[in-house]
Amino acid sequence: MDTTEKLKLINRNLKEVIGGDIMEKIINKRDLNVYWGTATTGKPHIAYFLPILKIKDFVDAGCNVTILLADIHAFLDNLKAPIEKIECRSQYYKKIITLMLKSIKVDVSKISFIFGSEYQKSNKYFTDILRILNQTKKNDARRAGSEVVKQVKNSKLSSLVYPAMQALDEEYLNVDVQFGGIDQRKIFMYAREFLPLLKYKKRIHLMNPMIPGLNSDKMSSSDIDSKIDLLDTKLEIYKKIHNCSLENEGLIFLFKSIIYPYCSIFNLQIMISGKVYTFDKLYEDIKMKIIDETELKNIASDMIERLICPIRDEMLRDLKLIENAYGNK
């Protein structure tokens, strides 16, 4: 694959790229180092396939990808994850993300997992936290975290440390690129502004679009009806998809961002009423209301079940892990 093809793959489907002009120069010389971080809080759900599919693009384009399981961040974020659960949740994340990657044929040898606690407690990292906090005003930190860190009245100081650590992670993971959802944009901008004050270099930032919930604006771990959990049963998947309205974009986005890319990897086709559908055609027919809604939802359910099934089956083989991480709910 030549540089142009690599760049095309790296950039495709992104919502925004900042500082991307130097990527070509790096790729001409060596593999690009990319990091994606995820705070190990709520259960990863179907929307996590969005970054996972993008990571497949990175790997296919020859990038080295580091996945940061941000356990300390999980703790900092206004107690989203209770401290005694965090280690189990991090293990849960590592396992399920690995299964997700494998399920879409990602070469996992190009991926390294790291837990935040493996390096964020070092002497040097701590000194750098103090250095960056010494440059950061309260409002800088609040603004940076506003889309990501849970916004609560009287939030705790720890939540203000969150963006500072995420910025430092770029340096400590020694990457060229931080990748994340567009909701990370303000933290990325903070990192771009503050790392250079510590004489660390500004990174490239690649941002994915967000996926809306099935019946809400954002698919969120904390809103059960808006999301399909990766451990949902076949019945639950069918119910949730059939209950969602075509009026909002949730299902359409699921087709666009997950089902079609998945089909493309496995050379599958979307057939409705005996016709093969491209996404554009599907979108058009949905908007014109000339598509069989039941068939549409059936095939969506089929595909999601097909995608999730091997992950769910493997996860269920370790019920203890699930219970330790998320209790009996």
Added chain:
Amino acid sequence: MDTTEKLKLINRNLKEVIGGDIMEKIINKRDLNVYWGTATTGKPHIAYFLPILKIKDFVDAGCNVTILLADIHAFLDNLKAPIEKIECRSQYYKKIITLMLKSIKVDVSKISFIFGSEYQKSNKYFTDILRILNQTKKNDARRAGSEVVKQVKNSKLSSLVYPAMQALDEEYLNVDVQFGGIDQRKIFMYAREFLPLLKYKKRIHLMNPMIPGLNSDKMSSSDIDSKIDLLDTKLEIYKKIHNCSLENEGLIFLFKSIIYPYCSIFNLQIMISGKVYTFDKLYEDIKMKIIDETELKNIASDMIERLICPIRDEMLRDLKLIENAYGNK
């Protein structure tokens, strides 16, 4: 010395004691462990004899005293000390405080010095910072630091970490008591409230009065005319003391808190116009304006010069240290 005498010595001249009711029980069993911390920022001046004299009481009462040279705090406090100067300043503090202790005959074998950076960068300490910040609201931290941390518009986040670390120091220095000026009161109250949330025990807090400046409310490192520096020449001492007005309490406080205690250690007497003066008599005659002001100021200058002279002479033997810590001013 029996427990009652020890307690009397420990408590004398303090402005406030919180949680002191358990001291007796501890002293009946073992020596009390006390810590006094000082951020290594501006040059220590004559008012530092206030805590040093109190530390003499603690040592004479059999306490073990830890002096924390809070270098990381110096850095956190809105850049009061530039990072490249902090190590030199910490060495300067250690040297001059040792000389001060010796100058009033403190048994320094009962005293241990520790730099904050020796333990505050540990893995465990960092985890505890995150734990305490996870309980601390912004306003808790701001209130706690309001008398101690430099209050600037748009202060940096690091200044909000300051009180949290000072609270943790009580646990990490393994003491029964934190001692400080009454200006530390809000940080002490913060520590009393927040350490128990981390399952650490609430400490005893002993507070000294503050000494007013010669011509202002507080003797401060940053107000040159308000203070007598420990490196001031004999001429500077005489000038500053003769320039101060008896209308404000600066000079009276200097007599009460430093000169008389010093005289008592060395069996010296304050003689003015051929009469031996107790402090009470001195105070009365000053208020009634029936004291020879020139003689009063001369004897104050004599005593301060006598106190400072050996410290200054020893410090001047290492001009390099002074220059590295505070430049050429």
